[in-house]
Amino acid sequence: MMAASTTDAKDHALSSTTAGWVKPRSPTDAYTYLDVRDLIARHIAHGELPHGARLPSERQMQTATGAARGTVRAALFQLEAEGLIYRRNRSGWYVAPPPIVYDPTRWESFMTYVAAQGREPRTEALDMRTCAATAELAGIFGVAEGAPLFEIRRRRYIDERAALVETIFVDPRLAPGLLDHDLNGSLTGVLSGHYGIDVVRNRVEMSPCALTQREADALRVRSGLPGLLIKRISYDAKGRVVEYDHEYWLHDALKVTVDIRLGN
Incomplete structure (x- = not known):
């Protein structure tokens, strides 16, 4: 059986828990902040992360993707600026409700x-x-x-x-x-x-x-x-x-x- 491509792995890496996340196979496949951003945005668009859903913690996303913490944070800040997610103090990141x-x-x-x-x-x-x-x-x-x-x-x-x-x-x-x-x-x-x-x-x-x-x-x-x-x-x-x-x-x-x- 042919192994899944890196793109496919990244496309299926995000879920409301980290069970379906896949680490890159090598340092050359490391996630960029846009990879992480696109993963989260797609799952929101597909309804897999519904309005009001809590995202995994930054540490969970870092562990699951193998991305640096700064990379994960850059992706989250980008999504926040786009209005797709927001942060609650001391609670984490959530999918933004409809305006x-x-x-x-x-x-x-x-x-x-x-x-x-x-x-x-x-x-x-x-x-x-x-x-x-x-x-x-x-x-x-x-x-x-x-x-x-x-x-x-x-x-x-x-x-x-x-x-x-x-x-x-x-x-x-x-x-x-x-x-x-x-x-x-x-x-x-x-x-x-x-x-x-x-x-x-x-x-x-x-x-x-x-x-x-x-x-x-x-x-x-x-x-x-x-x-x-x-x-x-x-x-x-x-x-x-x-x-x-x-x-x-x-x-x-x-x-x-x-x-x-x-x-x-």
């Missing part, structure tokens, strides 16, 4: 559109305070520089994975006492239900970014990873700015989709 679909032309709260897609949303307030308006904020809200604004910083989860961290500014003249409310849920619901303020228009800007240390720490990931920055200015029916929001998303947690209907 949430976001349509910026529709106004729905995070809690609403995440739940509507069969996922579990959660919001955690990190810090709430009154701050002085910078020149930029003063221009957005139409107030004097140094005027008080509410600043709310929150972390938001999808299926218990931190997916974004946001900073929201609100004019206290529209919502006095806002910081006394429970903001571990829908801010939209509080503004509408308690203050009678409804958003009728949004201005949304989206741009790719690299997560700085502050955002990365809040999301429990490495700094420098790619992210998506969404800036949103929300207006009520009178044209007043209701809130100004900066959202830093994990790049693999969100997929932007817009349904555009063209006239005949």
Whole structure:
């Protein structure tokens, strides 16, 4: 019987355990980081490593493939940058879940559109305070520089994975006492239900970014990873700015989709 080729061996080397892993036959057949990356990516694509599955440990992958630890780590970091896997602190590497679909032309709260897609949303307030308006904020809200604004910083989860961290500014003249409310849920619901303020228009800007240390720490990931920055200015029916929001998303947690209907 003809022996399996090195390529075939590598193609079958990865499984959810290391039982099916095959070491290279000689140092010249050693795995490169792209070999390891391709193995994991193929098994994810074929459903053999489903969403949420835990990958073997780095040591297990190193032992099973014969690759150097640095090679294995380079492959994992590459897959992380591509959004195929993510790391949980002190727990290991996991296959990334499907991204949430976001349509910026529709106004729905995070809690609403995440739940509507069969996922579990959660919001955690990190810090709430009154701050002085910078020149930029003063221009957005139409107030004097140094005027008080509410600043709310929150972390938001999808299926218990931190997916974004946001900073929201609100004019206290529209919502006095806002910081006394429970903001571990829908801010939209509080503004509408308690203050009678409804958003009728949004201005949304989206741009790719690299997560700085502050955002990365809040999301429990490495700094420098790619992210998506969404800036949103929300207006009520009178044209007043209701809130100004900066959202830093994990790049693999969100997929932007817009349904555009063209006239005949």
